[in-house]
Amino acid sequence: MGTGCRIFLFDDNDFLQRLSMARLDRLLRFDRGESLPHFGGKQVRFARVFLETAGRQILAITHIDYFLLSFDAKGRINRKDWERGMRLGLELLPPLLNDQHPKQIVDARHRFAKRRYVHEFKWKPSRKVEEAIVAAIFR
DSSP states (O other), X not given: OEEEEEEEEEOTTOOEEEEOHHHHHHHHTTOTTOOOGGGTTOEEEEEEEEEEEETTEEEEEEEEEEEEEEBOTTSSBOHHHHHHHXXXXXXXXXXXXXXXXXXXXXXXXXXXXXXXXXXXXXXOOOHHHHHHHHHHHHO
C-alpha cells in the first residue's frame, strides 16, 4: 500500500487539466523558466487529490484539497499573494503561550485567520467538478 497525489486545475468553464507534481513544484519555487501563460493575470482553482495505491493501481481517493493560486501577467505564481497565504497559514495555529491574557479572554485570532484563509485561498467544488475528478482518476 502506498500514497499518491494528483494535481488538477480548472479553467473558468470547469475544464479539468492535469498538472504534474514536478511542474507545480517548479511553479511554487518561482522557477523563471516555468509558467502557465494561458492563466496569466488570473486566479486559478486547483485540486490536490491524495490517493491510496497498491503498486501502480489506484485503490481509493483518501482526501481532496481545493485551493486557489493567483498568477501574474506572465503566467507565473504571484509571489506576493503566495507569501501572504503562507503568512496567513501560519496565523491559523493557536497561540502557544496564552499567559498574556486573563483567563476570561479568549485569543481567537487564529479562528479569524482561518475564516480569511478559507475565503481567500480555498474554493468549494460543484458536483460536476467532483465527478470530473473521480472520472479522471479512475478512467
